[in-house]
Amino acid sequence: MSKLVEYHQLEKHLTEQLRALEALKGDGALKTEIEFETKFRCLLDQYGFSLKHIINLIHRALNAVQLRLPRPALVSLAS
Secondary structure: OOHHHHHHHHHHHHHHHHHHHHHHHOOHHHHHHHHHHHHHHHHHHHHOOOHHHHHHHHHHHHHHHHHHOOOOOOOOOOO
């Protein structure tokens, strides 16, 4: 493939991606998610936590819940 053809393909792809990016910028759901992330990160900084701390906390909580769940009874199929 010639460099000129490759250039035009990349230029077209970039134009399409820029259009998609502009469409996302106007999306209300994205704005809400960005606002949440910004506030969440500010709180993490304020209290001296990182995302790794939060992930570990959630994992420990999930493991504790799983330990408290009743185990299903084993059913014997042999008669």
